[in-house]
Amino acid sequence: MPEKPLAPESSPSGRSAVRTLLRLWPYVRPVRARLFTAAAVAVVASCLSLVIPLVLKWMVDGPVADRDPGGVWLGALYLLLLGVAEALLFGLRRWLVARPLASVEARMRGELFGRLQRLPIAFHDRWASGQLLSRGTTDLMLVRMFLAFPLTFLVVNGVTILVGYVLLLAQDRALGLVLLTPVVPLVVVCSLFESRYALVARRAQDQVGDLTTVVEESVLGIRIVKGFGRHRSQAEAFRALTALLRGTELTKARLLAAIWALITFLPELAIGAALVLGTVRVADGELSAGTLVAFLSTALALRWPVESLGFLIAMSQEAATATERYFEVMDAEEEADRSGSPGREPVGGGAADGVRFEGVTFRYPDAPPDAPPVLDGVDLRIRPGETLALVGGTGSGKTTLTALVPRLHEVTAGRILLDGEDIALMDRARLRSLVAVAFEEPTLFSASVGENVLMGAGDGAGEPELRRALAVAQADGFVDRLPDGARTQVGEQGLSLSGGQRQRLALARAVAGRPRFLVLDDPLSALDVHTEARVEAALREVLRETTALVVAHRPSTVMLADRVALLSGGRIAAVGTHQELLRSSAEYAWLMSGDGKAGGAGRRDGER
Incomplete structure (x- = not known):
């Protein structure tokens, strides 16, 4: 079983998802104009769907009631134009966010890699490599997905729900209040769901890191695994971790299913009650048929913004956990340099003293x-x-x-x-x-022989330095016999070479820069x-x-x-x-x- 990182893990139950996600702002700031534009476009597109019920009300109470075919066709044309405009606006939103979010992810990944290079050896001794790999891959993918979809649609759906309820209350206050009854239960349910889901999401992402470690170790140590016939024990370790992760993912699925069911059931119950009450009032002549159609159409248009809350909260919690894991590495203390600026002159005067x-x-x-x-x-x-x-x-x-x-x-x-x-x-x-x-x-490293050796020399080093270093390490003979000489790719960890050959290349690298x-x-x-x-x-x-x-x-x-x-x-x-x-x-x-x-x-x- 891979060891867990000894770096402190913050408890998801004790942290604010909003505060954690706000730490992404420095990365988002350079592309904020396009993201804000995309959000505004999505709000307009979503609110267009709320205009459709108003067109239906006009059609039912106007052309339909007056048996005016021309008016019906005109209304149908309005509906078609609204649908096309909504689709085009959502497509524009997607185009606006694709490039900037890819750049945000690339920048975060680049800064994570740079930080890993600067962190002290003691940090790398404590952390399993799979945990670091998962932070640079899976976690950053979750962050990008959050910025692309949940972040925008939490705002879009919130605005849509607010505008929709204003329209509902404007059309008929009594029916609007009926649809408002699930709000308090939904807020309580979402709050409970958020705290529980955060714990499970953190556990799942840590287990992904453990699983990545096992895979990496098995691949890098394949010679040992095969040499000692340990493939069954490695497979068993992999299966155990996979089963553990599967159980955690199923727990996430059960939580998501429960919240989705409740978020779907309560509004549907309110819509059903509003339908019965509205039908009675239409029968009594207190409400026009067009108003009831518009009211119910508006309520149905709000189903997706309301029902998607559980899904969006779940994705936001996973992104908050991924962000937290990312900054666990970014917040680690780098190698201290007490010397000030690079290139400082020796305090001891530089005299040869060994x-x-x-x-x-x-x-x-x-x-x-x-x-x-x-x-x-x-x-x-x-x-x-x-x-x-x-x-x-x-x-x-x-x-x-x-x-x-x-x-x-x-x-x-x-x-x-x-x-x-x-x-x-x-x-x-x-x-x-x-x-x-x-x-x-x-x-x-997975590079050519020459590139590996010249890592130990200055930036201007070339063929003379390479040949001298190989000669010192008595590596020039076997290097010249390689398929492409010093340009031969040695493969990951140099495992295509013998132990003695790898050691001679390491020695050549050490002496290459004199x-x-x-x-x-x-x-x-x-x-x-x-x-x-x-x-x-x-x-x-x-x-x-x-x-x-x-x-x-x-x-x-x-x-x-x-x-x-x-x-x-x-x-x-x-x-x-x-x-x-x-x-x-x-x-x-x-x-x-x-x-x-x-x-x-x-x-x-x-x-x-």
Whole structure:
């Protein structure tokens, strides 16, 4: 079962749907003129339907009563013209809203995607990807549908009902008051329906997010599913979530059916009572037949505006829930930049000083309060142009430490200096232009090999930078053998390539831009010994030109470094050359012997 997002969920019962939907105004404001015009056109079109009963009254009391065929044909022509005008106006309304609402949806989707890129890693660690996907797809579709139909017709139908009841009371006050009797019960019923439907709508949309997560995980992990024969358990998980969503949707359907039945029944009952009373009065000569026909025609014309209230309220509640879910992401706090404007000069003067960790402590935001920090007062210096290997047992915090340098996470205490400048005071874009990273688990995008590699270089990078990076990573050989060379599309997650090929492309991406600081998290773990030796030989040339921190698990990787730091218990236990640590540190010697992969237990459930 996919984990639920740990972001706070607001209770639908405690929020105002109107207040929530008003948050859409900044997106609607640029297209408000067309939307207001469309609403005005729809009001005119809807009110034209109320003119038809007046024409009928004139026909019944005039040409029909006087047996005037010419007058009947004239009345029929009026009715035809009114119908054509109504259809044309509703078509114009649809044309007016189509383009602007598509732009509103596109803008909201673009801003959501941009916000997701700026949110901290801790946010993405807490949220299931399916929940985020459903907010960018299903939820925004519901918002667009609300702006296109319910928003307009709540106004249109409200105006139509008001004008219609004024006409009814003007035609005959007694019959008009009879039709007004269902108003109070309808208001109470709609209020109860709104609060209950909001709860169910929120539950359904969250379950759609859970279902999306299961589908995404099953597709991305299809090799694991097939390799371990887990297709039945995955199918069972999918069926369970589908059944849960089906039950919630049926609950929504039952609520909608109940409100629709009541909203239909009460006005029909009032119309029936008005028909009986009006017929009696016509028989007594107190009311003309034309007035009764016009009255009943007006009442029937108001059936759809009244009966659609339940449907429109339901769509509005779903849109309010979708809007609420959208702004849960948009309101999340972005990565903080305390540096001010981009391009700020280094506060430390920019003199070459390498990398310094001063009292760095880190605790994950979702860690229990009593859990020890992952890193606890780390003090370490990497000299300018030096390569430092970081060694430690599984779970010792090596990956976490490397993630702090490009500020994928923010330190809890202490500071990290690059050439004397506190990275917490640097603009993120500038920091990440100075620091390149290659992770142990490489991620490739659905793009060409060349595009993936050159993501690590500047905007002006081209073929020379690409070929150099591929050569350093010893990836040029297999890339040239691909069907379209560097233009070959690697597919989603790069799963069409082997693990070693993906890792070499990730390494090529890290070195493509000749970074000032290089952070490599066990970059050669998926390579065979022969390829590893060739990559190490080429990588040594690159490391001479940069300051590097390399997470290492094997002696061959350690040998790339000038010095080695041993991370143990969240602290730096020892620093020295490989040979020095072999002599002075039993823990380091044990790790390098190949028996230390289980070391460092007790920190967290797996290294992060």
